[in-house]
Amino acid sequence: MGAVAHTHIIVRGVLDDGRIFNIAGDYIAHGIRHRASELVTLELGHQSEIELQTKLRSEVEAERWTRHDKMLQTEQREQGIIDLRPGEGATYLVRENRGLMIGRVKHLERYGLANEVEPRRWGVSDRAEGSLTELSERNDVIKTVIRRALGRWANVWVETLEMQ
Numbered sequence: 001m002g003a004v005a006h007t008h009i010i011v012r013g014v015l016d017d018g019r020i021f022n023i024a025g026d027y028i029a030h031g032i033r034h035r036a037s038e039l040v041t042l043e044l045g046h047q048s049e050i051e052l053q054t055k056l057r058s059e060v061e062a063e064r065w066t067r068h069d070k071m072l073q074t075e076q077r078e079q080g081i082i083d084l085r086p087g088e089g090a091t092y093l094v095r096e097n098r099g100l101m102i103g104r105v106k107h108l109e110r111y112g113l114a115n116e117v118e119p120r121r122w123g124v125s126d127r128a129e130g131s132l133t134e135l136s137e138r139n140d141v142i143k144t145v146i147r148r149a150l151g152r153w154a155n156v157w158v159e160t161l162e163m164q
Contacts, residue, residue, distance in 0.1 A: 060103040064136035065129050068104040071097060072114075072124050082122040111135075 011028065013021045024031075047055075059066040071093055075082045084094060084102050094101065105122045108114035113128040125131075 056097075056100055060100055061107050063132070063139055065132040066104070068097070068100060069108075069124070069128060069132065072101060072104065072108075072122075073129070075101075076124055081117065082124065083120070084122060085120040 009032070011023065013023065015021045056067065059068055072082055075091065075093055079091065082094075082101070082105065083090065084098055084105070086098070090098070102120075105114045105116075105124065108124060108128060109116070111131065113125045113131060114122055117123050
C-alpha cells in the first residue's frame with residue numbers, strides 16, 4: 001500500500017477580538033474538502049479513469065476508513081444489507097464496484113468488522129468507521145515514531161512496510 005498524501009487543518013474558532021467564530025460543522029467536514037478538491041483540480045487537472053481505478057484498488061486492503069467503506073455504509077443504510085450477488089437486482093453502486101466491494105468486505109471480515117450473513121450478502125459493523133479511524137491514527141503514530149528513531153533510513157523502512 002502506498003502512502004496517501006493528506007493534510008490536517010486545525011481551525012481556531014476565535015476572532016482576533018476574542019469573539020467566537022462559528023463555522024457550520026458540515027462545512028468543516030465537507031465544504032473545505034470540496035473547495036480544496038476544486039482548487040487541486042484547477043491546478044493539476046482531472047484524474048484519469050485509470051488513476052481513479054488504481055487508487056480505488058489500493059484502498060481495498062487499506063487500514064483506514066475508505067471510499068469503499070462509505071459505499072458499503074450507504075448500501076447497508078439504504079438496502080438494509082449489502083447484497084453483492086450478481087444479478088439484475090443490484091444497485092448501480094454495487095454493479096459498478098462489486099469486485100472491489102467484495103475485496104473490501106473480506107478484508108473487513110479479518111478485523112471482525114464485517115460478516116457474510118448469506119452467500120455474497122454482507123453486514124458491516126456499526127463500529128467499523130471508529131475502529132478503522134483509530135487503526136489509521138495508530139499507524140500514523142507508529143510511522144512518526146519510526147521516522148524519528150531511524151532518521152534518514154525511516155522512509156525506506158516505512159515504504160517497505162507499506163508495500164507489504
